Structure formats: structure tokens, C-alpha cells
Amino acid sequence: MEITTVTIENPDGLNLILGQSHFIKTVEDIYETMVTTVPMAKFALAFCEASDKCLVRHAGTDDELLELAKKNAFSLSAGHSFIMFMKDMFPINVLNAIKSIPEVCRIFCATANPVEVIIAETDLGRGILGVIDGFRSKDIENEEEVRIRKDFLRKIGYKL
Secondary structure (H helix, E strand, O other): OEEEEEEOOOOOOOEEEEEEEEEOOOOOOHHHHHHHHOOOOEEEEEEEOOOOOOEEEEOOHHHHHHHHHHHHHHOOOOEEEEEEEEOOOOHHHHHHHHOOOOOOOEEOOOOOOOOOEEEEEOOOOOOEEEEEEEEOOOOOOOOOHHHHHHHHHHHOOOOO
């Protein structure tokens, strides 16, 4: 077995969701969930099929995001994984809806941070062992940082 990492290419620091599913209809079901959860959503997803033709299946509402999703999914080439990029929205807006899709098995991360994916490869194929989501902690927040965090959440409309 070989263990490697794949860095997710995300030049614009977009929000993304990386997960694992188990069936080819993942692409259509996530697409339908996205457009019904967030009308006019700008997103794209790609899914690594793990049997039959083993293609990267894809769908989305934004051509630029679609190219990014396809490129990253193919770089991963990890069976039954999916990656979705989104614009002008946060994963929190759709995460529970996506987790409730029957074929979605797990979410590895939902972030706009830099991401490295830890991959195991055998003679059979590739699988995701885990992710590195962002950077190592540098300190513990003080009272000023608590105030900044709370102000930020109100500024972006997530708290009153």
C-alpha cells in the first residue's frame, strides 16, 4: 500500500465539500438537493465512479466551477468520493441537506481552507483516509478574539 497526499486545487479560496457516497445517482441527487435548497445556487460537483467504467461523473450550474470540480476529482481518483465547489454561499447552507441524501456515506470536510487529502492506494484502487483542513492552531483566543468572532458572525448575518 502506498500513502500519498493530493492537494485540492482551489485558487480562489472557494467553499467546498468533500465526501464519500456509494451510488452513481449521487451526482443527480446532490444536484437536485442544491438547486432546491438554495435557489440560483452557483456550484459544481464531480463524483469518482468506483465500478464499471470508473468515470468522473459531474454536474453543476457554473462552467468554471465544473472544470475545477472535474479536475480535482480526477486528481483524487478515489472510489466513490465526490467534491463540490460553491460560490456566494457557505457549506452550512446545504450541509445537512447533503448529509440526508441516502447514498451519502460521510463528509470529510466542508471548508474554504487549503485542503490536503490523505490517499491510500493499493492494487485494487484508491481511497481517502482523511483530510488536512487548514492550518495548525497557533494560540487560544482571548477576550478580544472572542469579541472579534462574535462581531464577524453578526456582520455576515449568522447571528442577530
